Amino acid sequence: MTDVRESGLRLDGVSVDRWLSARISELSASIVIELSEQLSTCASRPPAGLHGDTSGLVRSCMRLFIDTLRTGEPPGRRQLRExxxxxxxxxxxxxxxxxxxxAYHLGVDVCAQxxxxxxxxxxxxxxLQVACLLLRFLGQVMPEVLAGYLESRLATAVEEHGERRAVLSALLAGQPPEDAAARAAVQLPARYAVISLEIGPHPDELGTNDGDRAAAARRRLRRMRTEVERTASGTVLHMLSADGGLLLIPLDETAGGTASDTLAPHERDRLLVLADRLGCVTRAEVMAGAVPARPDAVASAARLAAEIRHVARASSRPAGIYQLGDVAFDYQMTRPGPARDHFATLLRPLATRPHLLETLRAFLSCGLDRRRTADRLHVHPNTIDYRLRRASALTGLDPARGCDLPVIYAAFAAGESGPTGPCPPD
Known part of the structure; x- marks a missing residue:
């Protein structure tokens, strides 16, 4: 390609690089205006901040291109580093x-136009040769722009994550969190929803290839974090892995529940939306225990939330978010004592018939829906009916009878926590 300096292109009697240099202020102003019209994030910035920040960026980009135009040489190593x-x-x-x-693309476009x-x-x-040089210029500088930006954001994200993790660690240790919160710029709310989270498996993560499973787990974790930040309000503190973890979601200061351990209806609705969204992005079942707590009570609330989640899972409840009141009967049956020992024996007749025990458990977790249960177990719905009748005949407990249903839930929960229960852990 012919050197632009030898092309003889002159505008208003001067070389094209000098012509552009004389119009940097005018062209950069038009670029900033167009940016403000195209980008909501840019338009939302105060006009002074917009002009001061973005205009300087545009001018820098234009000067660098004009240098390239004047010399006919691409940006050197030092310029790319800058x-x-x-x-x-x-x-x-x-x-x-x-x-x-x-800013870079619009700067190039406005110069070419x-x-x-x-x-x-x-x-x-x-x-046209100038326009081609502009495109080559973009191809050379944009990788450096993206690399520099992403390196900085990654470092900032790691630092912010560490500072927020320090706040969470202080809360879980029962230590004063104020200093850590100040360093992390986290405003502690009056109450948190402390959520112990369990995410069920997805077929993508059940393959035999370790690399595929690891990649699927990373995708899941990234989607979970993104959805939590997007759906929840305030600064969420979390300790997450691909199969669950702990969330601390700020609650409204003025909206308390009807009791100290109960979420207000609208707070629970928000958490149900979050659970639904997490289920959608992970394409898996979400089981969680939730306890509202003041910051100084987060440590005990986290332990209770984990117990609630475990009881809900052990008693074969459907996926969802549970509070203590939802599983209070089952929870009490997991406490050591003669009542737990009694409930743990109720399903013992099924210990030698694991297919009946599995069917009863699946029927409960599918919300007493025989067709969903059949789909989960890959059998005909009539097979489900037959197995449930056999289980009822052996135990004397029928899930279709309202008075028996809570007893069956409690029997599963007691069996999970008791030393002689018939049910292996999930």
Whole structure:
């Protein structure tokens, strides 16, 4: 390609690089205006901040291109390093990545359009050469822009995660969290919803290839974190893995439940929405125990939430979010004593018939829906009916009878926690 310096392109009697240099202020102003119209994040910034931050970025981009245009040489190693460092600084300043990328692309587009518009017909080949050089320029600088920005954001994310984890650790240890919260810029709410979370398996994670399972687990964890941040309000503290973990979700200061250990209806509704969203993004069942607690009571609330979740799972409840009141009877049956020992024996007749025990457990966890149970166990619905009748005949407990249903739930829960229970853990 012919050197642009030898192309003879002149606009208003001067070389194209000098022509662009004289119009940096005018062109950068038009670019900032267009950015504010195209990008909601940019338009939401105060006008002074928008002009001061983004205009400086645009001017820097244009000057670098004009240097390339004047010398005919691509940006050197030192210039590329400066571009990467500059992008890192913009990330630290909170400029969104889409604004940064658009500033470079719009800067190139406006320069090309202005040159082509001002050129005479006989200068069109040289003007097109300038446009081609602009595209090559973008191809050289954009990888550095993205790398610098993402390196900075990753470092910031790691730092923020560590600071928030310190707040969570203090709360779980029962230590004063105020200093850690101040360092993390976390405003402690009056109450948290302390949630012990369990995410069921997904077929993608049951393959034989370790690499595939690990990749699926990473995708799941990333989606979970994204959904928690998107759905919950305030700063959520979490300790998550691909199969569950612990969430501390801020609750409204003015909206308490009817009791100290109960969520208000609208708070519970919000958590149900979150559980539904987590189920959608992971394509798996979500089981959780939830306990509202003041910051100084988070440690004990976390233990109770885990017990509630375990009891709900052990008693074959359907997937969902449970509070203590939802499983209070079953919870009490897991406490050591003669009552637990009695309930633990009720399903013992099924210990030698695991297919009947499995069917009864699945029927409860499927919300007493025989067709869903049949789909889960890959059998005909009539087979489910037959097995339930056999289980009822052996135990004297019929899940279709309202008075027997809580007893069956309690029997499963007691069997899970008791030393002689018939049911192996899930």
């Amino acid at each position: 571009i990467r460092e500059s992008a890192s600084l913009w990330a630290d300043e909170g400029i969104p990545l889409e604004v940064l990328v658009s 202005s040159v082509v518009t001002a050129a005479e017909p006989e200068d069109l080949p040289a003007a």
